[in-house]
Amino acid sequence: MATKLTQSNGAGWAFALPGFGLMVVFIILPFFFAFALSFTNQRLISPNPTAYVGAANYRQLLGVGTITLDPLRDDAGAVQRAADGSPAYPRLREFTRANPDYPQLDGMREWFSFGRGESRTFVLARDVVFMKAIVNTVIFVLVVAPLQGALALGLALLINQRLRGINLFRAIYFMPVVVSIVVVSLLWRFIYSADGGLLNNMLGGLSFGLFTPVDWLGTPSTALGSIIAMSIWQAVGFHMVIWLSGLQTISPTLYEAASIEGATKWQTFRYVTWPGLRNTAVLVLIVITMQAFALFAQIDVMTKGGPLDSTQTIVFQAVDRGYGKQDISGGSAISVILFCIVLTISLIQRYLTRERT
Amino acid sequence: MATINPDNHGLRLILRYTVLTLIAVIFVFPLVFMVMSSLKPDQQLLADTSSLRAFLPVGDISLNNYVAAFDRAPVGLFVMNSVIVTGVTVVLSLLVCSLAAFSFVFLNWRGRGVILSVILATLIVPFETIAIPLLLIASKLPWIGAEGVTIGWLNSYRVQIVPFIADGLTIFLFVQYFKDLPGELIEAARVEGASWPQIYRRIVMPLAGPVIATAAILKFLVMYNQYLWPLMVVQQESYRPVMVGLQYFFQLNRAWGEIMAYLSLITVPVLAFYLFLQRAFIASIASTGVKG
Numbered sequence: 001m002a003t004k005l006t007q008s009n010g011a012g013w014a015f016a017l018p019g020f021g022l023m024v025v026f027i028i029l030p031f032f033f034a035f036a037l038s039f040t041n042q043r044l045i046s047p048n049p050t051a052y053v054g055a056a057n058y059r060q061l062l063g064v065g066t067i068t069l070d071p072l073r074d075d076a077g078a079v080q081r082a083a084d085g086s087p088a089y090p091r092l093r094e095f096t097r098a099n100p101d102y103p104q105l106d107g108m109r110e111w112f113s114f115g116r117g118e119s120r121t122f123v124l125a126r127d128v129v130f131m132k133a134i135v136n137t138v139i140f141v142l143v144v145a146p147l148q149g150a151l152a153l154g155l156a157l158l159i160n161q162r163l164r165g166i167n168l169f170r171a172i173y174f175m176p177v178v179v180s181i182v183v184v185s186l187l188w189r190f191i192y193s194a195d196g197g198l199l200n201n202m203l204g205g206l207s208f209g210l211f212t213p214v215d216w217l218g219t220p221s222t223a224l225g226s227i228i229a230m231s232i233w234q235a236v237g238f239h240m241v242i243w244l245s246g247l248q249t250i251s252p253t254l255y256e257a258a259s260i261e262g263a264t265k266w267q268t269f270r271y272v273t274w275p276g277l278r279n280t281a282v283l284v285l286i287v288i289t290m291q292a293f294a295l296f297a298q299i300d301v302m303t304k305g306g307p308l309d310s311t312q313t314i315v316f317q318a319v320d321r322g323y324g325k326q327d328i329s330g331g332s333a334i335s336v337i338l339f340c341i342v343l344t345i346s347l348i349q350r351y352l353t354r355e356r357t
Numbered sequence: 358m359a360t361i362n363p364d365n366h367g368l369r370l371i372l373r374y375t376v377l378t379l380i381a382v383i384f385v386f387p388l389v390f391m392v393m394s395s396l397k398p399d400q401q402l403l404a405d406t407s408s409l410r411a412f413l414p415v416g417d418i419s420l421n422n423y424v425a426a427f428d429r430a431p432v433g434l435f436v437m438n439s440v441i442v443t444g445v446t447v448v449l450s451l452l453v454c455s456l457a458a459f460s461f462v463f464l465n466w467r468g469r470g471v472i473l474s475v476i477l478a479t480l481i482v483p484f485e486t487i488a489i490p491l492l493l494i495a496s497k498l499p500w501i502g503a504e505g506v507t508i509g510w511l512n513s514y515r516v517q518i519v520p521f522i523a524d525g526l527t528i529f530l531f532v533q534y535f536k537d538l539p540g541e542l543i544e545a546a547r548v549e550g551a552s553w554p555q556i557y558r559r560i561v562m563p564l565a566g567p568v569i570a571t572a573a574i575l576k577f578l579v580m581y582n583q584y585l586w587p588l589m590v591v592q593q594e595s596y597r598p599v600m601v602g603l604q605y606f607f608q609l610n611r612a613w614g615e616i617m618a619y620l621s622l623i624t625v626p627v628l629a630f631y632l633f634l635q636r637a638f639i640a641s642i643a644s645t646g647v648k649g
Binding site: 182294 | 490
């Protein structure tokens with residue numbers, strides 16, 4: 001409506017300024033601050049002036065190195081073995097503590113190792129906990145994005161039938177979405193609890209006592225999986241509704257045509273429904289991915305990153321540093337790393353799902 | 358195509374409802390368990406988890422856990438804090454964001470295209486990536502109040518409210534809605550000499566009911582469920598909202614009955630509100646989906 005009647009610079013700015021001004025101060029400024037602060041040694045409260053430290057925060061967070069070691073041998077040349085029979089290797093400390101031959105490994109700790117023949121390659125990281133946090137977050141996203149997206153689509157297809165009372169089911173499936181993730185996490189902490197927990201007791205009852213109780217959140221191998229299952233339970237209804245609104249944009253005449261042609265249910269889905277959901281699919285995938293990378297409340301309430309760092313995540317680390325340790329610059333560097341990962345993945349997803357013309 | 362035989366049809370219908378019901382059970386059982394447990398003493402609560410009694414209001418039922426929860430923590434204060442923060446933010450957000458969207462859609466001014474693009478670009482920035490620098494900014498912002506000029510916003514209502522008034526999604530929702538309003542209406546009003554504030558107040562906002570409901574519901578959910586931000590910026594009890602207040606119940610004495618009472622207390626009103634306005638809630642989530 002670019003007519004003379006609506007040409008009005010003063011009023012235009014006056015109406016937009018409160019909103020835009022607030023967004024500048026509380027979203028745009030902190031966004032750029034994150035980049036700037038990550039190159040300093042800024043703390044929340046500090047007597048010393050802030051100084052530029054270059055990429056030191058990033059080197060500290062992301063520094064990794066490898067070293068391949070041969071097993072120790074005795075005088076006769078036989079491999080020395082530890083009490084359990086595995087080959088013994090020189091202590092890593094000899095290489096990572098002020099060893100002039102290995103300056104690049106200084107201050108690093110073992111992350112993981114793998115053997116090849118008799119020698120063993122050790123992967124070291126300057127910040128092992130942060131590396132684990134990145135891996136855990138990526139696992140969380142890689143499991144949750146496809147699984148939650150697919151389950152949500154399944155529910156949407158189920159709810160999209162013409163049945164009496166279907167709205168009631170839709171309302172129930174959506175219910176956990178309006179419950180705070182903090183409440184959900186605390187509730188499930190009790191459900192997952194090792195003794196007297198609802199899940200163990202239910203599984204025990206269903207298997208007539210054959211099931212041995214599991215400390216779901218206290219065992220490194222099950223903790224992240226338990227949090228994944230709960231997170232999907234809470235959020236799947238949200239994406240069901242987005243799929244549902246996509247389903248309802250598909251013209252009924254297409255379904256009529258498919259039915260006249262004698263298409264099977266699968267063919268109808270494959271050639272009518274799915275192509276019509278293309279844009280919705282991109283949106284659902286991007287939204288789930290962004291939400292999944294932000295994983296924090298579940299961890300803070302349920303495990304605090306444990307056991308053995310098996311549920312550390314990127315945002316939990318950012319808060320632990322930026323707020324817990326008042327290390328604003330370290331927390332900012334983690335925030336920047338997170339943003340770069342999220343942006344890259346969104347761009348890749350957009351590229352992979354682009355319209356092919 | 359197979360002919361529809363009534364028996365077969367009835368069977369399929371039963372099958373469908375069975376599947377739908379089983380899935381519904383998965384979604385409701387933790388919530389039913391929460392509410393039922395809040396009514397039971399700890400001993401019975403734990404014993405009941407081994408049978409279906411966990412989901413039934415049986416045995417020694419009372420509101421004792423609720424009374425105990427209020428004794429343990431200033432629950433009423435936390436609820437009031439959340440209500441204040443949520444209520445004020447929702448109202449200011451609707452006002453500020455609708456004004457901005459009004460300007461982007463109906464007024465023609467230099468720079469509006471660029472600024473709208475900047476605002477929409479913020480949609481790809483998760484709050485978690487700006488929380489840490491925002492904490493530093495909030496700790497250094499000045500404020501003019503009864504005690505004169507003070508520095509630092511930590512431990513206040515304003516630190517929980519002001520940063521969340523304007524956001525890209527709310528502005529976007531209003532822009533989308535305003536675009537579909539008939540432009541002739543506004544032009545006609547201009548010809549008749551109406552001022553922009555009059556047009557905003559008398560013509561556009563009275564037509565904006567649906568989008569106001571959508572934006573209010575989304576903002577309400579975000580604000581009432583805030584956790585990460587108040588965890589960092591509010592240490593004093595007097596400003597603490599409900600989600601952060603949970604910590605009280607998690608100190609040494611882990612009384613599950615009281616925890617369940619607190620969880621029910623802060624959740625059931627929201628669930629009731631949701632079930633009452635179910636269509637509006639679901640429509641508001643669906644409308645965030647049109648941005649693809």
